[in-house]
Amino acid sequence: GESVGLHLPTLSVQEGDNSIINCAYSNSASDYFIWYKQESGKGPQFIIDIRSNMDKRQGQRVTVLLNKTVKHLSLQIAATQPGDSAVYFCAEGLQGGKLIFGQGTELSVKP
Amino acid sequence: NAGVMQNPRHLVRRRGQEARLRCSPVKGHSHVYWYRQLPEEGLKFMVYLQKENIIDESGMPKERFSAEFPKEGPSILRIQQVVRGDSAAYFCASSPAAPATGELFFGEGSRLTVL
Secondary structure (H helix, E strand, O other): OOOHHHOOEEEEEEEEEEEEEEEEEEOOOOOOEEEEEEEOOOOOOEEEEEOOOOOEEOOOOOOEEEEOOEEEEEEEEOOOOOOOOOOEEEEEEEEOOOOOOOOOEEEEEOO | OOOOOEOEEEEEEEEOOOOOEEOOOOOOEEEEEEEOOOOOOEEEEEEEEEEEEEEEEEOOOOEEEEEEEOOOEEEEEEEEOOOHHEEEEEEEEEEEOOOOOOOOOOOEEEEEOOO
C-alpha cells in the first residue's frame, strides 16, 4: 500500500549541531522523494528532492540520502539554526505530481 | 510576485452548512492540487486539477466534496453539508506543469472549523 512513516515525532538539537531526520517508506514505485518544511501556521515549503535512481543529493546546508534497499530516506541539516525549527515531512512522489506525505517530525533548535 | 493565494484563511461553519475554499495558483501555473491536513498529521492528497479538467480525484471523499478549476478564476474546493470531521487545514498547491520533481508551491492554507 501507499504509506510513508517517520521514525521519531520530535527531535531537539543544539544550535550549531547537525540534525538528522529519518523516514521510512513502503512504495517501491515512487519516482522521487521529497522533504518539505512547515512552520507553524504556514504551508509546506519545498526543501530538496531526490530521484529514485540516486542515493545522495546535496543542497545548501542540507543533504538527502536514499537507501532503496531498506526503503529509508534521511535529511541532514548542517549547522542547525533557530530558523530551522519547524515540522519536517518526507513525501513520496508519484507520476502526475501526487505526493504521499509522512506524519512529520518536529525539529526544535535550542539556542 | 504573488505565490499561491488561498482564501479565506479561516472559516467557521455549523454542521450542515457549505464551505467554499478558493485558491489562486502562482501566475502561469496551470496545475493545482488540494491537500487536507488534520491536526498533528501529514498532508493527505485530495485532488489534482488542470484548467477545466480533473486529472486525479482519488483522494476526494465520494460524497459532499467537489473541486473545480475553471478556465477563468480560482480553483474552488466545495464541501457541502459539513460535519465536524471536516475540520482541518486545506492546502492548495500549484505547479507550472506536471512536475518531474516534488516541488509544489503551497499556499498558507484555509483552516475550516465546523461547530
